[in-house]
Amino acid sequence: IPGVKTNFAALYAKRGEHFKCLISGEIIAYKQVNDDYCDCVDGSDEPSTNACENNAYYCKIRSFSGKDKIESSKVNDGICDCCDGSDEWLNHTLPFKLNAANLQAMKSSKIQVYFTPCINRC
Incomplete structure (x- = not known):
C-alpha cells in the first residue's frame, strides 16, 4: 500500500475482511482502508490519502x-x-x-x- 513505512507493510496485508487500526485498535471493514475517510482514531486506515490530520506518508x-x-x-x-x-x-x-x-x-x-x-x- 503506498505511503506505508516499509517495516509496517505486513500490518496492511489483507487477512480476511477486516482491518485492525494499528494504535487505537478499532476493527473496520478492510474495504474502508484508503477510502478517503478517516475511520480509525489513529488515522492508520488512510496511509495513502490526506483524509486524516497529523498522519505521515512514506515515500x-x-x-x-x-x-x-x-x-x-x-x-x-x-x-x-x-x-x-x-x-x-x-x-x-x-x-x-x-x-x-x-x-x-x-x-x-x-x-x-x-x-x-x-x-x-x-
Whole structure:
C-alpha cells in the first residue's frame, strides 16, 4: 500500500475482511482502508490519502526536500513531493525504477531528464 513505512507493510496485508487500526485498535471493514475517510482514531486506515490530520506518508523514493516522509496534508494536493510522484492521484511514477545506483549515475552523467506529471524533480 503506498505511503506505508516499509517495516509496517505486513500490518496492511489483507487477512480476511477486516482491518485492525494499528494504535487505537478499532476493527473496520478492510474495504474502508484508503477510502478517503478517516475511520480509525489513529488515522492508520488512510496511509495513502490526506483524509486524516497529523498522519505521515512514506515515500518510496525520498521527497523533493530529501526526507523519507511527508505530511499527509501534502498527499493528493496536485504537487509531487515524493520524487517518484507516488503521493499524487493515479500514483504517477517515473518510467523506470529509481534506485541508489542509477540515481548516482543520473547525477554524474548527462542523460535525458525524465519528467513525472509533477512539477518537482529530484
